[in-house]
Amino acid sequence: GPLKEVLFFPTAITCVEHLYTPDPRINSPCPCPCPLPHGLETSFTRLLRHLLSAAASLDLCVFAFSSQELGRAVLLLQGRGVAVRVLTDRDYMRITGSQIGALRSAGICVRHEMGAVHMHHKFAVVDGRRLITGSLNWTLTAIQSNKENILVTEEPDLVLPFIGEFQQLWDANDPA
Amino acid sequence: GPLKEVLFFPTAITCVEHLYTPDPRINSPCPCPCPLPHGLETSFTRLLRHLLSAAASLDLCVFAFSSQELGRAVLLLQGRGVAVRVLTDRDYMRITGSQIGALRSAGICVRHEMGAVHMHHKFAVVDGRRLITGSLNWTLTAIQSNKENILVTEEPDLVLPFIGEFQQLWDANDPA
Ligand SMILES: [Zn+2]
Ligand SMILES: [Zn+2]
Numbered sequence: 001g002p003l004k005e006v007l008f009f010p011t012a013i014t015c016v017e018h019l020y021t022p023d024p025r026i027n028s029p030c031p032c033p034c035p036l037p038h039g040l041e042t043s044f045t046r047l048l049r050h051l052l053s054a055a056a057s058l059d060l061c062v063f064a065f066s067s068q069e070l071g072r073a074v075l076l077l078q079g080r081g082v083a084v085r086v087l088t089d090r091d092y093m094r095i096t097g098s099q100i101g102a103l104r105s106a107g108i109c110v111r112h113e114m115g116a117v118h119m120h121h122k123f124a125v126v127d128g129r130r131l132i133t134g135s136l137n138w139t140l141t142a143i144q145s146n147k148e149n150i151l152v153t154e155e156p157d158l159v160l161p162f163i164g165e166f167q168q169l170w171d172a173n174d175p176a
Numbered sequence: 177g178p179l180k181e182v183l184f185f186p187t188a189i190t191c192v193e194h195l196y197t198p199d200p201r202i203n204s205p206c207p208c209p210c211p212l213p214h215g216l217e218t219s220f221t222r223l224l225r226h227l228l229s230a231a232a233s234l235d236l237c238v239f240a241f242s243s244q245e246l247g248r249a250v251l252l253l254q255g256r257g258v259a260v261r262v263l264t265d266r267d268y269m270r271i272t273g274s275q276i277g278a279l280r281s282a283g284i285c286v287r288h289e290m291g292a293v294h295m296h297h298k299f300a301v302v303d304g305r306r307l308i309t310g311s312l313n314w315t316l317t318a319i320q321s322n323k324e325n326i327l328v329t330e331e332p333d334l335v336l337p338f339i340g341e342f343q344q345l346w347d348a349n350d351p352a
Contacts, residue, residue: 006337161182
């Protein structure tokens with residue numbers, strides 16, 4: 001059947017450098033000098049792999065976004081030509097370490113909830129096909145401290161409603 | 177295939193009285209006098225139906241729980257003899273309108289995260305078989321105002337990891 005995976009957090013903290021440059025031809029032959037554990041698969045490396053698998057599009061709808069590593073992943077996708085759209089909460093756009101400014105500076109289209117309510121979703125759709133959703137906000141506390149879950153699936157019955165929700169919220173919050 | 181359903185919030189506010197007494201033999205023949213719209217199916221009535229379908233057990237793991245309607249549903253299940261276990265966040269146990277005290281008074285076993293971190297999950301497992309999970313906390317604001325999602329599934333690949341997570345957190349937070 002279609003992809004179904006559940007990830008729980010907090011995650012162990014390991015080196016993820018290799019995920020950003022997965023092509024061995026452009027990897028340095030020298031081992032990474034950082035002090036973190038290397039070569040381990042964790043909930044966070046799984047999440048990063050799913051995100052970095054994007055070849056055509058990434059639609060991201062997330063209440064709070066301050067994780068530097070996840071910001072780096074989104075910027076990397078943008079640099080590869082992936083069409084990135086980000087929907088976020090108005091009040092949480094300016095939290096400490098928010099990545100939203102950096103995304104906008106890089107030319108990524110960001111919209112925020114324009115009503116008086118909170119946009120409390122935490123989901124992403126990769127290539128219009130792979131849904132990543134759960135309780136996890138894109139913050140370091142969520143990843144490294146909280147008890148959180150993420151569910152990843154390509155089951156159309158679950159993915160398609162989220163694609164529809166994203167498009168509806170995207171259209172509803174057009175600032176133009 | 178197994179049940180798969182996605183619900184989005186905020187929900188329309190409608191009468192849900194009929195869901196608590198679904199047996200027509202014990203329903204009053206008089207129509208409900210309340211001023212809310214009647215006879216409509218919404219994301220919230222769907223959520224209530226899934227919860228109230230519990231015949232044997234309800235395992236609930238939720239960061240914030242202050243919705244009176246959801247508290248009423250859990251108390252109703254307890255009264256029917258359903259084995260209810262509730263795991264919640266320590267800091268959010270005492271939010272305004274928290275239902276946790278009422279659940280404990282009714283004899284429901286409640287445990288809270290005992291570490292320094294937040295228990296940020298928002299999921300329930302009905303009868304060890306049906307998973308309800310998403311961004312939605314069990315609060316009136318989440319239900320009636322926020323942009324939120326809930327996913328309901330009986331897909332074993334998705335349900336079983338959550339059952340394992342619940343049991344692990346339940347055991348880890350045993351106050352005894
Ligand atoms: Zn390293
Ligand atoms: Zn009524």
